Amino acid sequence: MPLDPWQELGSDLLLDEEHVKCWVETVPPGERRPAHTHRHPWVTVVLSGAHGESLDENGALIKAVTLETGQVVYNRGESLPMRHYVHNLSDRTLVMVAIELRTPTAPEEGPST
Secondary structure (H helix, E strand, O other), X not given: OOOOHHHHHOOOEEEEOOOEEEEEEEEOOOXXXXXXXXXXXXXXXXXXOEEEEEEOOOOOEXXXXXXXXXXXXXXXXXOOXXXXXXXXXXXXXXEEEEEEEOOOOOOOXXXXX
């Protein structure tokens, strides 16, 4: 069975509910976190911003990012599964809360009665 992102990162879950998982990812200046795979959409809340890169497991650039403290990013998951790691290129520690959304799609609303 494949590992979940927080397991690959070595992070503890802050919230472990059936449809929501939440963990913290901390990336010190100049460092990289282990590659991990997202299989569900997730929200990133930036607690301490920094400039860095998202790279695939082979080190190819996916996207350069500047994350600002207080920023909230919704990762819709158009390209799931997504395997990547974060490389912090700044002189500040990057701290993010990841909130994975496993909620099933709501059924279509039927006609009102």
